Amino acid sequence: MINPKIPKIWYGGDYNPEQWDKATMDEDMRMFPLAGIDVATINVFSWARSQRDEESYDFTWLDEIMDRLAAEGIKVCLATSTGAHPAWMAKKYPDVLRVDYEGRKRKFGGRHNSCPNSPTYRKYAPLMARKLAERYKDHPALVIWHISNEYGGYCYCDNCERQFRVWLQKRYETLEKLNTVWNTGFWGHTFYDWDEIVVPNVLSEEFDGNRTFFQGISLDYRRFQSDSLLECYRLERDEIKQVTPEIPVTTNLMGFYPELDYFEWAKHMDVVSWDNYPAIDTPVSFTAMSHNLMRGLKGGQPFMLMEQTPSVQNWSPYNSAKRPGVMRLWSYQAVAHGADTVMFFQLRRSIGACEKFHGALIEHAGHEHTRVFRECAELGSELQQLGDRILDARSRARVAILYDWENRWAIELSSGPTKQLNYVDEIHKYYAALYEQNIQTDVIGVEEDLDKYDVVIAPVLYMVKPGVDERVERFVASGGTFITTFFSGIVNEHDLVTLGGYPGKLRQVTGIWAEETDALLPEQQNHMVMKQDWGPLRGSYSCGILCDVIHAETAEVLAEYGTDFYQGTPVLTRNRFGKGQAYYVASSPDAGFLRGFMSNVCEEQGIKPLLDTPAGVEVVERAKDGTSLLFIMNHNAEAMAFDAGSANQTDLLTGRPVTGHVTIPARGVMILERPAADES
């Protein structure tokens, strides 16, 4: 349980009463209970409000809010307010201001605007955290710390440049080593002094955001900036932990956000929390996968849904309203995938500035007689009824997909072979094929223990970091099924190629040699022709983006290319290795192939769908104490029928038994409680 003070799914969100008058807060206090709100995230952006110069702190305004919330029985997720530095600080200590990718020194403005290596920021931000911890350590409302906000963005200032050199010295010790791993012999980049190294941006090695002349430099700079921001987080956390060691600490993450290596971050967080803002065209399976990634950051531990919009966003190109029922549906989707909180940005809409058109529990109309409020209130009521029945339940998956931020950075920085390749999309293609069959899939980092799984999928594992190949080999040797794809096993952790033939360190386990990689134009495709029927796989499937031209060495060939000069050469292989097997998928297949492929692989391992449902009806399971909670969610705009089976099961939301052929309403949700199946 995140904090036993709220022994249910938390329900609440961001709240900024300091932007309003007392009468308005009175109204809030009247309305929150109508919606079943029990937690408020406050003080997210109030640094300037609380501290007007180096010496003067004033928390009386915050005291009042904390006390009032406590009096109303609402708990507090207390932010440290360091997500935006004060204007006076920017003016007096310009080192807090970032230099951007174009090399421009920024002025005061926006948010997330502090240089992570600014001495001023590193002095005053932890100090603020300390002051807050000391002031509120015994406050009855306090249930969790929320450090800063949505960390992100890189800086390229002189302080970062100096600290980058220090970071490099620590990592490589000698310039000789650095010259080697960055391959500086190329294009005459030999460094003779640490101070010759400059930050890689538009003024030096990079262009277009993710393109670089020197992969090694750029890759290390991403590591360094992720570490620098993490260090800012840790400095605040350390101050807090000294004062309130027992209160959990988090910061709100952002799913597949590209810039930070969240697997590293999660090590320093008590509970993972994240902000879920699907775009209008985000596939529901992508949202599901994002939840699972967040869950995977700490080995399956339940996480917090820290933010979602109750209705509309303001920052999308076209901000459509969430259709009736969708807010509830997506809230349960989060819970189904492991969230133990449902929280909104925001509880009351602001009156001015750029987020005033972002939806809120309390809209500008200011009363409870809105569709949005009504839907929130209904959900609040349901969550109260559910009590702690879901809390702390865990998910069990026998299939895992590997995802790695350093691999992603390296792929995105690669010059060639194609700009069409999108690592996260490739991950999602495999995830979606499993999702559509209601097969539980974890999304895990490369350090995770593979032996918990029967099937491990590593799409485009371009970078094989030290030890990963050995662990994959051990996993397969002892019976596991491993799947990898084209453009895998190419480089080591420095983006230096593993010589001798791709896929390098994965060559033995896959039993193939990839001689060439051909890039297809966006409108081009090749075909995967099955050598013989295999379960639902028969005939031919299209594939594209990249085509590895491979030789089966110890592997057997399951499918071949259908066209071009490598027609008839292998595109899908299986290699028996010890007690297990490794598949190599030499191109990026269409969805039909992946559905059949995943079906076959799971079938082989005896992994069954949780339930057979029509398209758009998602089924996810959490379990605790011998009880299974089967979440059935209809993402369609129409009611759907399916066979719920004959188990002894009850819908927690209605209290009624559910068996046989049932109908789930449009955007409806069921939570079937039943005895958990035996685990093999």
Next chain:
Amino acid sequence: MINPKIPKIWYGGDYNPEQWDKATMDEDMRMFPLAGIDVATINVFSWARSQRDEESYDFTWLDEIMDRLAAEGIKVCLATSTGAHPAWMAKKYPDVLRVDYEGRKRKFGGRHNSCPNSPTYRKYAPLMARKLAERYKDHPALVIWHISNEYGGYCYCDNCERQFRVWLQKRYETLEKLNTVWNTGFWGHTFYDWDEIVVPNVLSEEFDGNRTFFQGISLDYRRFQSDSLLECYRLERDEIKQVTPEIPVTTNLMGFYPELDYFEWAKHMDVVSWDNYPAIDTPVSFTAMSHNLMRGLKGGQPFMLMEQTPSVQNWSPYNSAKRPGVMRLWSYQAVAHGADTVMFFQLRRSIGACEKFHGALIEHAGHEHTRVFRECAELGSELQQLGDRILDARSRARVAILYDWENRWAIELSSGPTKQLNYVDEIHKYYAALYEQNIQTDVIGVEEDLDKYDVVIAPVLYMVKPGVDERVERFVASGGTFITTFFSGIVNEHDLVTLGGYPGKLRQVTGIWAEETDALLPEQQNHMVMKQDWGPLRGSYSCGILCDVIHAETAEVLAEYGTDFYQGTPVLTRNRFGKGQAYYVASSPDAGFLRGFMSNVCEEQGIKPLLDTPAGVEVVERAKDGTSLLFIMNHNAEAMAFDAGSANQTDLLTGRPVTGHVTIPARGVMILERPAADES
């Protein structure tokens, strides 16, 4: 009359003899009379020519030109030459150079390049105006002053930053007030010192030109820059007025140019003038609307067409030649809408630099035997024949559309709900529906007296400035018809939301509450289903961009949404209010709906089309001294037939009576003179 020295439609344009030798000017003097030229705009960009350092002025070259023109009977529109500062000034006084939106200090180059808050510019530009005024105050050729040229562009330099703070202090007096109206509690922006405020550009609050984190700051910066440039204009004007109080002063505006609040500017101009450069795909109705906006800046007073091209432009992506007859047609269109001058950029094509491929009366061929010259000469001859018969005639419209630059800035700066919304396009949709029915429509500012009109349309009146709501209510209460749309009544002049339910201060007069606003994707649409037939309106029409989900409170519902979750809720309402009525259009309708809607509304008020004509045949009226001048303009490439009615009317261009069924040639023009109808 702009200046009685030219008692006819002025005909001429920009002229730069100082770029040529005497022999060429001799040729010009031979050719101008062939084209009927009577006015030349000179000295537009000659600052560097006239002033070579702080102390040295040399106007002898200008004397010669002025005298020569005077000798030939050609009058002078005398520019003050401050549209581009000299290179020596940029070198010695870099404060004249702007800092751009990206924060980059510019070097010398281009034009319109001076910082409006540069002390150097503010010293030397008015001084130049004074010198010119003193030198030419009694010159017989001088008929009008033309200050600088096409003011525009913003600056972000340190001087602007300092002056912005001064401007803010004057506007808000206290930081407390400023913190309130900018809602700085959001994202921790509380200011404790005026000097903490920085200019909003890419380095601070803004991005992508018109996107911002803080609407209040950005909105005020637009006001400030518009005011700063206006102040530059006023400094020059004041110097001139001290010397030649009787000679009119203007500066050339640019229609719907986004950056300056021309309603403020026009207060300081004796006559409005503007440069009309339709793009190849500009609808003719848009040009008509632009003329009416320029006319509306000073309450209907005739304006000057200061620039148009006789043939081609150079700066469009594809610079098509104006087809035969089009130059004449568009010249008369300007006159029809209120212009008392027809002037070109330019009289002679330059030999080098970026405008050498911009058309001119005298092309590079250098003689009069060109299509362009011939067409200009024919028009010149016609204008001479017309004499003063059109001069000072006024337009009379019973319908007005409100347009407001501050509203536009606020809409464009808004983060959400859609990037598809274009304020000027929405204005134009309503204008075009009236234009196509030959219904005269004024385009006016929100300070204009509404009681002059029977129908006032305010598309997307997002920002309701103080007093506007009261004036609208008074207008309707006393019998007026008011029309507004989705996304109206949202904010006050600080872009702070009017709480309690949209459309805020327009809620009472419209009698509706807009609970939500749904943004549609570009490819999406909804439908407006008429509850019953209403004139030509029957059945269903498509609508899109934004859909307000509204509740009729005191209003009656005329049409409902045809689909989506708000199907069956109101999309068109009418509210009886006092003696009048207010319509609310909750989405952006298609052209068919708007045509019928405008037809119905005008029908109700007894407003009739000037004439019924086929598509593309525009009819516009000016009137003076009891005489109506009916301009009929065929924008089609084919001749068109129509019924000219049975009035006693004569075509001023042919001297022939015109009644009954007549045919107007392709791109032809008629000006029917007849007794003015009674005004009700």
Next chain:
Amino acid sequence: MINPKIPKIWYGGDYNPEQWDKATMDEDMRMFPLAGIDVATINVFSWARSQRDEESYDFTWLDEIMDRLAAEGIKVCLATSTGAHPAWMAKKYPDVLRVDYEGRKRKFGGRHNSCPNSPTYRKYAPLMARKLAERYKDHPALVIWHISNEYGGYCYCDNCERQFRVWLQKRYETLEKLNTVWNTGFWGHTFYDWDEIVVPNVLSEEFDGNRTFFQGISLDYRRFQSDSLLECYRLERDEIKQVTPEIPVTTNLMGFYPELDYFEWAKHMDVVSWDNYPAIDTPVSFTAMSHNLMRGLKGGQPFMLMEQTPSVQNWSPYNSAKRPGVMRLWSYQAVAHGADTVMFFQLRRSIGACEKFHGALIEHAGHEHTRVFRECAELGSELQQLGDRILDARSRARVAILYDWENRWAIELSSGPTKQLNYVDEIHKYYAALYEQNIQTDVIGVEEDLDKYDVVIAPVLYMVKPGVDERVERFVASGGTFITTFFSGIVNEHDLVTLGGYPGKLRQVTGIWAEETDALLPEQQNHMVMKQDWGPLRGSYSCGILCDVIHAETAEVLAEYGTDFYQGTPVLTRNRFGKGQAYYVASSPDAGFLRGFMSNVCEEQGIKPLLDTPAGVEVVERAKDGTSLLFIMNHNAEAMAFDAGSANQTDLLTGRPVTGHVTIPARGVMILERPAADES
């Protein structure tokens, strides 16, 4: 012969053993002979490796490589390594760093990064060249010098600004002259002091890369930067020539690269060399044309193919593998068009940084058992068999197309009449029409002797530089056929318009006057209607982009426009002038017209196709010592049949006679040796 030490087509490429260990180089030495490699380009980017500070040079590593290569019988193309300055130099002497188009001072990074007017660069680069020359002047492996690498890119720093003023003073002597030729009277740009002139970039006169407010300034800046880089080249060359006057010197050019005037450069090179990297969608005829341009730089002298990829590139958006046979085919295409070397970038793939996915003779697999190596080895073997039989053979063309970099700059900088116009595309349209008919065509500069040709084509000769018109007139008067097009004869070398009527100085020879130029939208077209059948030309053809509206003065009209207001006016004319004739093509025609037009013109001059072949089968001839070498290259992916004629001819590649109907395999090559035809 480039260097008699390699009396055959050179075969090799870029080689960087310093990035590897000794064992790897041992492998290289084992494998190179398997591929028939005889030349290696080394030391391209090793400046930092050889020089670690101002005083310390260390060439021992290079000695070893040179000696080892010599020992293995492989010759060396020795680069001077100045294509990228060392990091220590950037740190200590920031003047070597460029300021970019946006006005940003760059930091260390990338390559081609040195300011061409940097005193530091101009000191140390020639010094490096000198040191290398002195050290290796007698080395047996050395066969040619390769100065720097792919010169290009402009700088906008203060040093460049100062030197630009010096360059301008030298060119114009007085400011009065400069003010005249830049037409500074326009927009008040009069300069009173040389120091008022600033570099034209985004901060001053330019925008969007190639758009400017002042064509004169921008044109001169391109000349100046091309000259500045050339001066860097010359400084190095001069040092080398003092030491090794007999060894040829080159630098690798890049075909139609826009930034440098290669005609000026070639004057200072002993042999032209270039890097051929067709994009996936580059027409084969464009590659052919590029070869001919490189050949034309030095009047037809054989050139070096310095770089091509054996397999894939890394920097294209989609890097497709060269299909089997394509590398060989394109290598022979280079030879057919005049190359006496076939060289690769690169011999071994690098292990890290941005070119690690660029193909190489030795791929990452590291052995010879790859498709790429096999294909290279087969070609190497063929080239050895060919010996010197092709070497020094020359091409003979009776048709020439004029191409001029200054003309290109001026066209690209032009503001209007259309952004659709692409000079190089227009050149290519005419080239392709001849190419498809197997008619040999030279691509030459405007200084070339025209009398060598029967037909000279000058598409879009917008800028007519001094003397060019006289030389064209002399050429036509004495019997030549001259073809020019719309938008020609407009300006002089300063981009100042030639007044009196377009096409200005080409008006007499073409016998027409272009009164107007109409720009069409991309989707628009007009038509060319033949007045009567002319050879294959009959009926109507489409044309577009620009349409000159012309008057035939002394010319006869062959075709007229088919539509728009200039329907029926001339679009194709022929003017008899002396013994010859000049055609004027007033718009940009479709390919069908150009094919017929070129056929007719060649027919008139008795110029015959080398052979009639199906589409995609290219035929090119080189000849020496009375022997003709007919290269027949099938660019199709299928075998093609054609009539090889009855000549006594043998395929050099098979040794077999080839007559009558023959079949050439997909992507096949034949080199038919036969007695040269008599030249007329």
